[in-house]
Structures are given as C-alpha cells and as structure tokens.
Amino acid sequence: MTEPMKAVVLARFGGTDAFELRDVPVPHVGPRQVRVRVHATALNPLDYQIRRGDYTAHVPLPAIIGHDISGVVEATGTDVTEFRAGDAVYYTPRIFGGPGSYAEQHVADVELVGRKPGNLSHLEAASLTLAGGTVWESLVTRAQLTVGETILVHGGAGGVGTIAIQVAKAMGARVITTAKAGDHEFVRSLGADTAIDYATDYVEAVAEATRGRGVDVVFDTIGGDTLTRSPLTLADAGRVVSIVDIARPQNLIDAWDKNAAYHFVFTRQNRGKLDALTTLVERGLVKPVIGATLPLARMGEAHELLENRRSYAMHGKVAIDVAGDTVDLPPRLP
Numbered sequence: 001m002t003e004p005m006k007a008v009v010l011a012r013f014g015g016t017d018a019f020e021l022r023d024v025p026v027p028h029v030g031p032r033q034v035r036v037r038v039h040a041t042a043l044n045p046l047d048y049q050i051r052r053g054d055y056t057a058h059v060p061l062p063a064i065i066g067h068d069i070s071g072v073v074e075a076t077g078t079d080v081t082e083f084r085a086g087d088a089v090y091y092t093p094r095i096f097g098g099p100g101s102y103a104e105q106h107v108a109d110v111e112l113v114g115r116k117p118g119n120l121s122h123l124e125a126a127s128l129t130l131a132g133g134t135v136w137e138s139l140v141t142r143a144q145l146t147v148g149e150t151i152l153v154h155g156g157a158g159g160v161g162t163i164a165i166q167v168a169k170a171m172g173a174r175v176i177t178t179a180k181a182g183d184h185e186f187v188r189s190l191g192a193d194t195a196i197d198y199a200t201d202y203v204e205a206v207a208e209a210t211r212g213r214g215v216d217v218v219f220d221t222i223g224g225d226t227l228t229r230s231p232l233t234l235a236d237a238g239r240v241v242s243i244v245d246i247a248r249p250q251n252l253i254d255a256w257d258k259n260a261a262y263h264f265v266f267t268r269q270n271r272g273k274l275d276a277l278t279t280l281v282e283r284g285l286v287k288p289v290i291g292a293t294l295p296l297a298r299m300g301e302a303h304e305l306l307e308n309r310r311s312y313a314m315h316g317k318v319a320i321d322v323a324g325d326t327v328d329l330p331p332r333l334p
C-alpha cells in the first residue's frame with residue numbers, strides 16, 4: 001500500500017478559497033505511463049477560469065487541476081522505454097483529461113512527457129510547458145513565421161507573450177509587441193524591437209513602425225476586438241493566430257482585402273513541441289520568466305496574483321514550488 005500524497009483539491013467552483021490541501025491516494029501507473037515526483041508547477045489563466053466555473057462541464061469535482069509540471073520520474077510502466085526512474089522531465093498534463101499538477105505526484109501518458117532542459121531549474125521548466133507549447137504551435141506549426149518576417153505579439157509581458165517574443169526572435173523575425181508603458185524596457189530586454197503602449201491605438205502605431213506595410217503575423221493573446229482589428233495591421237497575405245476563445249461574433253470583412261488567414265489554437269499536448277523548446281532553451285535562445293513564486297499550500301494566493309496581475313509589478317509566470325517552500329512576491333503597484 002503506497003503512502004498518500006498531498007494535493008490541492010478544488011472542492012467547489014468559486015473564489016480563491018475554493019481550494020483544500022488534502023491527503024489523496026497516489027495514482028496507479030499504467031503500462032505506457034510514468035509516475036513523476038512533482039518539483040514545480042505554474043499557473044495559467046485556464047486555472048482560474050476553471051476555478052471560477054467557466055468549464056464546469058469539463059471538470060467534475062472534486063478535482064486536482066493544474067497544467068504545468070517539472071519533476072523527476074519515480075516509476076515507469078511495463079511498456080515504457082523512453083525514461084527511467086531518476087530522469088528529470090517536464091510536460092503539460094492532458095487538459096481536461098484527468099488529475100492535474102497541483103499535487104506531489106502525477107501520472108502521465110509517456111507520449112506527453114519531455115526531457116527537462118538541463119540549464120533550467122524545476123521552477124523555470126514548469127513555467128514553460130503550456131505557454132511554450134502554445135507558442136510553438138501558434139508561431140511555428142500554424143502561422144509558419146519565417147526569417148525576416150514581422151510579427152505583432154500582443155501581451156508581451158505575460159506568460160505566453162514573454163515566450164512568444166523570444167521564440168519569434170530565435171526564428172529570425174522582427175518583433176513588435178503591446179504592453180503597458182512601464183513594461184517596455186522589460187519586453188525590449190527579451191528581444192522586442194518595438195514596444196507599443198496598450199493604452200494607445202496599436203493599429204496606428206503598427207502602421208508607423210512598419211512604414212505602412214503592416215505585419216506578417218498577429219499573435220492574439222488578448223481577445224476582445226483583436227480578430228476584427230488585426231487585418232488593419234496586416235500586410236497582404238498576413239496571418240492571425242488567436243489563442244483566446246471568441247466570446248462574441250466578430251466582423252472579419254477587412255480580412256478579405258488582405259487575403260488574410262486565421263488560425264485558432266487550443267493547445268494540444270505532445271513531446272515534440274517540448275523537445276523543440278528544449279533545443280532553443282539549451283542554446284540560450286529562450287528563458288522562462290518567473291514573476292512570482294509560492295509553495296503548494298498557498299495556491300489561493302497564487303491564483304489571486306495571476307487573476308489580478310494588473311495590480312502588481314509582475315512579468316511572466318506565477319510558479320509554484322511543490323517540493324520546497326520558496327516565497328517570492330512581486331510588489332503591488334501604487
């Protein structure tokens with residue numbers, strides 16, 4: 001009989017007090033699965049969207065949620081040849097496909113699991129899996145961004161945006177990004193060539209920055225009317241990739257003029273994307289950005305930080321130290 005493990009359980013849909021730290025059974029390992037000692041996880045907006053009840057049909061309660069893991073393999077199924085006990089790995093658990101990462105141990109299908117980059121801490125590696133995988137799928141697989149092209153990355157200081165800027169630069173693109181004025185120095189430090197204050201009109205600013213030509217790719221991480229307005233920033237045959245659900249019908253008539261293509265991405269999990277990211281990370285081209293760290297038992301506070309990130313001087317991800325008790329909080333903005 002295995003000892004139980006600690007997990008943060010979502011007991012009901014609601015506020016940041018909806019979590020309970022509980023002892024739960026360690027899951028069984030199937031033939032093509034690995035059991036991982038979780039060292040770190042990280043938060044994504046999907047986590048607070050689930051917590052507050054946006055996905056009730058997909059998440060039966062009580063639930064262990066969470067979508068990023070970095071840790072060490074402890075046990076392998078009978079048909080696993082890719083990894084051994086002791087290997088450091090990182091991955092995103094299958095979204096809406098069973099228990100998530102807010103726990104001391106996790107069992108995953110081996111196809112989802114990648115070798116952790118050697119030059120990252122567990123906290124950094126956990127901060128990369130879902131955001132990085134989404135960026136890879138959006139920029140490489142779908143938009144097929146190429147050397148010398150120009151991309152507009154919305155939300156450059158956020159979890160996804162910080163990685164998108166770095167991956168786009170690694171691909172040889174010119175990067176224009178939107179962020180609040182106080183974050184411009186930071187997004188430039190990641191490689192952005194031009195920063196636009198999101199409180200101003202980005203359509204005008206893009207026209208100025210590209211001398212009227214427009215960008216080849218828009219990466220929409222912010223939603224709202226971005227699908228409608230993106231063609232106004234696009235060059236001919238430009239592409240728009242959106243990772244934000246369309247909350248309302250939008251008029252795409254301006255896309256016609258530009259021969260534009262639209263891609264909608266709900267990220268899928270697989271090892272291939274992680275291996276590609278590992279290569280970029282180990283060459284020093286991409287480094288995850290952590291804006292705050294808390295231990296597993298303080299999950300409610302971690303959710304409050306991400307959900308209200310505009311009130312804090314915070315860049316990149318909120319990471320969770322599962323194996324330790326690191327506390328590193330961003331200052332509140334005046």
Ligand SMILES: NC(=O)c1ccc[n+]([C@@H]2O[C@H](COP(=O)([O-])OP(=O)(O)OC[C@H]3O[C@@H](n4cnc5c(N)ncnc54)[C@H](OP(=O)(O)O)[C@@H]3O)[C@@H](O)[C@H]2O)c1
Nearest residue numbers: 045134155157158159160161178198221243265266267310
């Ligand atoms: N479809 C998928 O597979 C997928 C995968 C990952 C994420 N997502 C979605 O993508 C979105 C972004 O995720 P994330 O992890 O990057 O979130 P995040 O870490 O909370 O970052 C969001 C960033 O966007 C900035 N922002 C907010 N409003 C803006 C605006 N009008 N113009 C420009 N920037 C703005 C924020 O800046 P401030 O801090 O100044 O507000 C923040 O830096 C979320 O809606 C998430 O659910 C979807």
